[in-house]
Amino acid sequence: ALITDFIMGALSLYFAIRLRRNKEEHGFLKYWYYFFLFYGIGSLFGALGHAFYNYTGPQGKFPTWISGILASYFIEKAMIKSAKPLNKNNRLGKIAFVKMILTFLIVITVISTKSFRLNHTIGFIPIAINTFIGVFISVSVISIYNMRNGFEDFKYLFYGVLVMVPSFFIFMFKLNPAQWFDKNDMSHIIIILGITFFYIGLKKLNYQELPFQN
Numbered sequence: 001a002l003i004t005d006f007i008m009g010a011l012s013l014y015f016a017i018r019l020r021r022n023k024e025e026h027g028f029l030k031y032w033y034y035f036f037l038f039y040g041i042g043s044l045f046g047a048l049g050h051a052f053y054n055y056t057g058p059q060g061k062f063p064t065w066i067s068g069i070l071a072s073y074f075i076e077k078a079m080i081k082s083a084k085p086l087n088k089n090n091r092l093g094k095i096a097f098v099k100m101i102l103t104f105l106i107v108i109t110v111i112s113t114k115s116f117r118l119n120h121t122i123g124f125i126p127i128a129i130n131t132f133i134g135v136f137i138s139v140s141v142i143s144i145y146n147m148r149n150g151f152e153d154f155k156y157l158f159y160g161v162l163v164m165v166p167s168f169f170i171f172m173f174k175l176n177p178a179q180w181f182d183k184n185d186m187s188h189i190i191i192i193l194g195i196t197f198f199y200i201g202l203k204k205l206n207y208q209e210l211p212f213q214n
Contacts, residue, residue, distance in 0.1 A: 009041070032198075167191050
């Protein structure tokens with residue numbers, strides 16, 4: 001998990017750096033930039049958390065969990081920016097913000113319980129559910145919406161979601177192919193492929209046309 005976390009983090013930060021020069025072009029790109037930035041930072045903290053677990057304990061995972069919640073929020077905000085007709089009075093933006101705050105509150109509540117001290121993995125469950133809603137549902141649903149409106153290049157974002165879906169179930173059901181290649185490694189490899197599709201999709205889109213110019 002240490003190696004695949006590091007690769008995933010480094011790749012995400014590379015994508016963020018590549019998007020940084022264009023992030024002022026549209027709010028859609030700006031929020032994708034922040035997604036890759038926080039996801040990359042979280043993954044690198046995840047690598048450190050695995051490496052120094054014997055010293056930090058489950059608390060070493062907290063920076064990764066925080067970054068994960070923020071990354072999910074930013075990817076939701078990005079997709080909302082590409083679907084203005086669905087976001088009247090910023091209702092979707094408000095829902096995304098409230099969901100982020102609720103997730104933080106739920107995680108804080110969970111890690112304060114005795115159950116967390118006995119089984120620290122339960123602290124990640126609300127984050128996993130939040131990520132599923134933010135990354136898998138928001139990206140796929142809004143990508144399909146845009147594709148149906150004639151913006152075919154959103155298909156790459158949708159492909160990224162399809163590629164990443166198995167990672168959620170691999171992690172939740174603790175599918176470990178081998179001792180040296182566990183559920184974390186397997187899900188990380190899949191996510192790396194998924195975020196690569198995301199980046200390809202962002203480079204394919206034309207930000208001087210609809211749905212970005214309306």
